[in-house]
Amino acid sequence: MSRSEFSKTKRIVVKIGSSLLTDGGRGLNKVAIADWVAQMAALRQQGVDVVLVSSGSVAEGMCRLKLKSRPKTLHELQAAASVGQMGLVRRFEDEFQLHDLLAAQVLLTHDDLSDRQRYLNARSTLLTLLDFGVVPVINENDAVATEEIRFGDNDTLGALVANLVEADLLVILTDQTGLFDANPSLNPDAKLISSISVNETLLDEVAGGSISGLGRGGMSTKVRAARLAARSGAATVIVSGKIEKVLVEVFNGAELGTYLIPNIAPLVARKQWLAGQLQLKGSVTLDDGAVKILQSAGKSLLAVGVKSVEGNFKRGDLVSCLDLSGNEVARGLINYASDEAAKIAGKASSEFESLLGYADDEELIHRDNLVLI
Numbered sequence: 001m002s003r004s005e006f007s008k009t010k011r012i013v014v015k016i017g018s019s020l021l022t023d024g025g026r027g028l029n030k031v032a033i034a035d036w037v038a039q040m041a042a043l044r045q046q047g048v049d050v051v052l053v054s055s056g057s058v059a060e061g062m063c064r065l066k067l068k069s070r071p072k073t074l075h076e077l078q079a080a081a082s083v084g085q086m087g088l089v090r091r092f093e094d095e096f097q098l099h100d101l102l103a104a105q106v107l108l109t110h111d112d113l114s115d116r117q118r119y120l121n122a123r124s125t126l127l128t129l130l131d132f133g134v135v136p137v138i139n140e141n142d143a144v145a146t147e148e149i150r151f152g153d154n155d156t157l158g159a160l161v162a163n164l165v166e167a168d169l170l171v172i173l174t175d176q177t178g179l180f181d182a183n184p185s186l187n188p189d190a191k192l193i194s195s196i197s198v199n200e201t202l203l204d205e206v207a208g209g210s211i212s213g214l215g216r217g218g219m220s221t222k223v224r225a226a227r228l229a230a231r232s233g234a235a236t237v238i239v240s241g242k243i244e245k246v247l248v249e250v251f252n253g254a255e256l257g258t259y260l261i262p263n264i265a266p267l268v269a270r271k272q273w274l275a276g277q278l279q280l281k282g283s284v285t286l287d288d289g290a291v292k293i294l295q296s297a298g299k300s301l302l303a304v305g306v307k308s309v310e311g312n313f314k315r316g317d318l319v320s321c322l323d324l325s326g327n328e329v330a331r332g333l334i335n336y337a338s339d340e341a342a343k344i345a346g347k348a349s350s351e352f353e354s355l356l357g358y359a360d361d362e363e364l365i366h367r368d369n370l371v372l373i
Helices: 003-008 030-045 057-064 074-097 110-114 116-131 154-165 202-206 219-230 246-251 269-276 288-297 338-344 349-356
Strands: 011-016 049-054 103-108 135-140 169-174 195-197 235-240 258-261 282-286 306-311 318-322 328-333 363-365 370-372
Touching: 003 246, 011 030, 011 154, 030 049, 030 074, 030 246, 049 074, 049 116, 049 154, 057 074, 074 103, 074 135, 103 110, 103 116, 110 116, 116 135, 116 154, 116 269, 135 154, 154 169, 154 219, 154 269, 169 219, 169 246, 202 219, 219 235, 219 258, 235 246, 269 328, 269 370, 282 288, 288 328, 288 370, 306 338, 338 349
Parallel strands: 011 049, 011 169, 049 135, 103 135, 169 235, 195 258, 282 318
Antiparallel strands: 235 258, 282 306, 318 328, 328 370
């Protein structure tokens, strides 16, 4: 859709970065938060469902604990998040109440979304909250998340939530104007990219890391988020949260920030879930023929097309499918454990019984459990 069609959207996910929420690390920016909430309330009055994905718990905790730099150890990060979350929740609840809106705190870990049943439960909860007219305020559960189950950044969380609730639009508010064709801090001639397809390879070249140092995400995570959001058909706008009435202006089609166009075919719900998972347990490297069949024919992955197996995984785990150059071409739920997959790699299904002592699924990964990347 074009920017002019944003006003037709019925459901928006708004993600606000740590640097914005905490005024560059100086404590919660109460004036800015009040303004963003007022804008979200205005969207709600127009019948738009709004879901807020909030960063800032660690950054706010750092301020309250008087820490000068982001903690390095996991337990210190969790402690800071626990302290900071109190301030975030109270501030958002107070502001939404001023507009006669209820807010609900929802804390998620990747573990909640990697299990299909828990994923569906989270989806049902969020959709029910929206049906009640409540604004869900979502954050990663930093207080208990471990390195193995962290999303890694709330941009990714915002995209997964957009998939979860089937949002029309993901707006990522940041402390930057948008995405530039070069690093604007190093190149004064850098130009803002007004709109670009999520498929453009230029995005991989121009997206950089975090500038503020307060959060875990930079422009590269925002590009990844836009690509994830596009898998359910959601458009993404990366824009400065410091612009006056930015959410309302974006909703009304203003040429602000960078619009990442989701011109890829939306995946069915199950494959959206597969594409969004970050907890890969291993990988299989495919020959050129297998890659071609997956990409052009949409068929299942057979063991005969596998060159090698890496990792320690069990039946039903998520694995990455790589080409001979190491590029990920697909991912899916594998039908055999890693030791079994290694034995049958490059073999026809007719040989499985002699190699394994039994014959089970003919496919290494069934096409219903596989998604192209």
